[in-house]
Amino acid sequence: MVKAKLHRELTLWDATFYGVGIILGAGIYALIGTGAGIAGNMLWLSFIIAALIASFTGLSYAELSSMYPREAAEFVYTKKAFGRNMLAFLVEWVMIFAAIISVATVAFGFAGYFTHLFGGDIMWTATMLVIALSVLNFIGIKESARFNTIATLIEAGGLVLVVIVGLFFIGNTNVDYFELPAGVGFHGILMATALIFFAYIGFEDVANIAEEVKNPARIVPKALVLALAISTVLYILVAIAAIGITGWEKLSASKAPLTDVVTHAIPQASLLMSVIALFATSNTVLIMLIVCSRMLYGMSSQHSLPKALSKIHPKHGTPYVSVAVVGLLSIGSLILGKNIKTVALLTDLGIFIAYFFVNLSLLVLRYRVKDSKRPFKVPGNIGKFSVLAFLGVVTCGLMLFYFEKELMMFEVVLIAVGAIVYKAFNR
Numbered sequence: 001m002v003k004a005k006l007h008r009e010l011t012l013w014d015a016t017f018y019g020v021g022i023i024l025g026a027g028i029y030a031l032i033g034t035g036a037g038i039a040g041n042m043l044w045l046s047f048i049i050a051a052l053i054a055s056f057t058g059l060s061y062a063e064l065s066s067m068y069p070r071e072a073a074e075f076v077y078t079k080k081a082f083g084r085n086m087l088a089f090l091v092e093w094v095m096i097f098a099a100i101i102s103v104a105t106v107a108f109g110f111a112g113y114f115t116h117l118f119g120g121d122i123m124w125t126a127t128m129l130v131i132a133l134s135v136l137n138f139i140g141i142k143e144s145a146r147f148n149t150i151a152t153l154i155e156a157g158g159l160v161l162v163v164i165v166g167l168f169f170i171g172n173t174n175v176d177y178f179e180l181p182a183g184v185g186f187h188g189i190l191m192a193t194a195l196i197f198f199a200y201i202g203f204e205d206v207a208n209i210a211e212e213v214k215n216p217a218r219i220v221p222k223a224l225v226l227a228l229a230i231s232t233v234l235y236i237l238v239a240i241a242a243i244g245i246t247g248w249e250k251l252s253a254s255k256a257p258l259t260d261v262v263t264h265a266i267p268q269a270s271l272l273m274s275v276i277a278l279f280a281t282s283n284t285v286l287i288m289l290i291v292c293s294r295m296l297y298g299m300s301s302q303h304s305l306p307k308a309l310s311k312i313h314p315k316h317g318t319p320y321v322s323v324a325v326v327g328l329l330s331i332g333s334l335i336l337g338k339n340i341k342t343v344a345l346l347t348d349l350g351i352f353i354a355y356f357f358v359n360l361s362l363l364v365l366r367y368r369v370k371d372s373k374r375p376f377k378v379p380g381n382i383g384k385f386s387v388l389a390f391l392g393v394v395t396c397g398l399m400l401f402y403f404e405k406e407l408m409m410f411e412v413v414l415i416a417v418g419a420i421v422y423k424a425f426n427r
Helices: 012-023 026-067 073-082 085-118 122-139 141-167 186-199 203-212 216-253 257-265 267-301 320-336 340-368 387-402 405-425
Strands: none
Touching (some): 012 141, 012 267, 026 073, 026 085, 026 141, 026 257, 073 267, 085 122, 085 267, 085 320, 085 340, 085 405, 122 267, 141 267, 186 340, 186 387, 203 267, 203 340, 267 320, 340 387, 340 405
């Protein structure tokens, strides 16, 4: 009997929209106000710094994905670079739980908007959302991609609307875009960067669907770069427009910051922005569920998790056991998702650790695998040494110092649990 495989359905268009969809998801809609409360009028600089860090790592993913177009990307890259199965397992373990925790956070964001419009219980609504989107994840990647394309166009339209509204206000207000809140120095800019980086995470997830992309060695790197570039331009413009319209004080006090920004100029737009936010949050949840299930599938295929997790449904071409496990874990983690700032920081902490090792893996593989075919190569090199990957290592490492000790301890415990799980399944 021939073993079922993942279906290669996604084009460059699909993969790019997939990346843009998850990057432009709930992060910018939910966290721009919290970030403004830290960085004030200079929030735009935090977005630029976050974009630089993301671009260093995004380019590393692009080159590595052209070499190894596989699911569980971080696991594969780390294992190829260092030859240590346990290290690779722990890096992917951190990524998986970062994704699951963020699913819970964003699901509550959806539930908040939904219950505001239609009523109901927030926990029940968040749970039903995860169940419904897990079913869509199971049905097929092409069907999920169609929903993603529609939702991405809608959520990007919401951000473009913010920018357009901002054009009529910028210049008519006395906003000093180089002014920081009292007592906040450059340290505050980096603190805001550590938080709003949540709005950038997701570009790496394009690499985790490589086995469902047509000609992945060429398409995945292009999709990564395009998705990151489109999102970065929109984010910076939105940050400038939002501060210019409402000021950082009102923005930081808002529970629905971008809705308040638009309704400041167009009072009748509240319903429209709330509906857009529903698409943005649900799209992010869907993509996180897809990516996380593919991570489990990839690790199982590499014999680091139970074999059942790599079973593919013969009709739908999806890893149905992994889809079910991720859905259940996400529902179980909903209890952690109520404080969006804490959970976003916890997610970012895990992401920075994983990104650190991805950039380091590229540096090692430049010398360890000299003759490997690289359809895409990161620019800016000194011989075989990648300057941009090195900057990725440095910036991701430095950002770890901007997280609270309690969050660091949680991450240490998570890694310790991962080591125990690894030993249990890899004797």
